[in-house]
Amino acid sequence: MATAHDDVRTPTGAGGSDPAPPPEPENASVLVANDDGEYLLHLRDNLPGVWEPGAWSLLGGGREPGDRSLEETARRELWEEAGLVLPLLQRFRVELVTALDGATVPVQVFTARWNGDPDSLHLTEGVMLRWFAPEIMPRLRLSPSTLDLVRDHAAHRPAAPRSTVADAPVPPEAQRPAEGADRRGVPHVVGVHLYLENAQGEVLLGLRHPDCAFAGGRWHFLAGHGEQESAIACLVREAYEEAGLLIHPRDAELVHVVHLCDAPGSRPRLQLVFRVRRWAGDPVIREPDKCLTWRWWNPDALPEPIVAYTRTAVQRLREGHLYTETGWA
Template sequence: MPPARTDIRDLVHTYLERHPAERRLLQGLLASLDAAEDPASRSALPWHITSTAVVIDRDRRVLHIHHKAGGLVLTPGGHVETGDRTPLTAALRVVAEEAGIEPGDLCLTPQFLRSPIDIDVHDIDADHATGEPTHQHYDLRFVFYLAHGHPELALQDQEAGGVRAEWRAFDQVVSPTLRAKLLDSSLNGRPKPVNASALIHDGAGRYLLHLRDNYPGIWEPGAFALLGGGREPGDTSLEATLRRELAEEVPGLDVPDLTPFVVEQATGIDGLCTPIQIWAGQWNGDPDRLALTEGVLLRWFSPAMLHRLRLSLATRDLVQRHAAQQASTNGGPPGALASRAPAAGRSVLNVIGVHLYLEDDGRVLLGLRHPDSAYAGGSWHFLAGHCEQESAIGCLVREAFEEAGLVIAPADVELVHTVHVVDSPGERPRMQMVFRARRWKGAPSLREPDKCLAWRWWPQDDLPEPIVPYTRAALDGIRTGRLYTEMGW
């Protein structure tokens, strides 16, 4: 499907807002947008559009292709083909064909985004061999940065004399109009974020995710993702981009404080490398009360729920990293963020943890937590998890299977001890419930090696070190028949 006429018109008008003096020069192009023929088709005469890729490296040099046979030195460019969705994707296709630079090797610039840096008008001589008459090209020139340094070039070589690549400084660029605009620009060849997304959490271990529409042609259709989007020419900053996107997607969602968290790289719908500034912010509202104007729904999810969702691995990793960082700061396990001390008169919701007590021939099952774990790394602990929107026993049954492959029937579970613990003064209290399973199926296996390095049966009079303190307290309570322990109060 060729580029839509409206998209081309928007590109031209955006360009003319920056260069109003060129309106007269582009009158033919503006007229062609209202003509019957497709302005992107090479059969449209006496003029039609072409696309060029202006590729800039970190030394502020522009890629040129030297055609030895004819002596021409040109930036990669050519006609728009039927399968090109936009003039920009035509430029990406051409630079891949001519130089072997794939879209993932390139990224947009914050200054020009998807708009052309230059529109050049040049005459094309008649070609008597094909019967093509004299006509004009309106060449839309899109600027890109190299995303990861210099890729290995694979030059198209269809001429007897061959071709070679040249990287030229701005003042050596062949095209006079492009050269002038490059010299007048602040382009430096160093990629910067052009998209912004919001990592919104409630301060208690849950993250707000957006189920996107399952439409072709949008980013991550039908998947859960963060709210956010791409920068537009009128945005004064990336935070302004994000706040505009939030207002457009979810009117009424107010996140007062947004803090830059990390810059991630993703692949855009055109295959381009897209640096994204991730902002973190806290909000504690009910997403069902918001008016969602884009996508299907908004929901809170804990990190432990992410494996059930259709979402990118990058998004899953991002949420888990933020949860681990928050837990490290606040002294709790990942996915259960400790809040600051509440203001007077405000209630504090306790975190509910569930723990599996398995006994076999006088030995108890413990797991060695991964040393990189934000909570109790390198220590021995119960198989454990945090309650989501589920019963405590339902959580225990789920965690036992997810973490160790153990199948436990809810009827075979009984509560044997509870530890009410505060890790440090002012931190959020945690109600740690320990359940005994009288029967189970399966042998403990490492299903989440990023969390647990080993499962092992330990004699209760010879427990390993280091061991999580409240785990030892719970085991002591179970042995003595005590049902409740307080720690840290």
């Protein structure tokens, strides 16, 4: 049986032939669902010594000495394995799994809701993360207990919350897309960017690691993707996670928006730039796999290579503009 972890821990004193009831869980996993009724699965490495190698499973792992609760274990594992931060975890049930040594191990399963793009996450373990509908899962290499877990949750989960805002009547002409336009709704990616100036009027930029999926080897704002959180909450989190900077939400001011389409047919992006005039700490490298260095730059002499919309945003907001469109035909 399996939920998902490279490090399912056998509790002290537990053995495969021990007839006593299993002890309290020392492991946690998270059943993440989106509003379309799909579930997030993690494809594990197919390597010797990996528990359930090459199988799809849930994100999770064993409790560490510094974890104050199993919920904290679950949150730490989400962050360490996938860079995923979720605002609400709820206890679902305890699953019994079989560890590498054959012992039966209880795992506390939490549930969470997220509607993000798995490809936007920073995966540090396993091969990939993907959304799957429950009816597709029998085709996967998947533990029967994980499949039962998903089916049980799907059968009893509440409907996705609907907007409380009443639908306003829309004139018929407004319902028709422009001639030649794509008639499907296209979700936009929301990016959040931090604009800081020091006492000399210099702007803080980071040199992205060459292996980054986005903007490798180029200078860019401190930035991140909005998750299941507000834009300002994302800004506060990214500032600390990437550079050790402490900012207060009330000090964040939206100063520019870039509506970006990199290429025809690509996924559109809304890039929000927030200015913060007060913060605590000096920028340090906290994620060396993403950023090599932080430096302050004269806005009239920005470095190269630089992300194109970063340069545009700096120039436009200094000119007093609040909005820029780029890349659209």
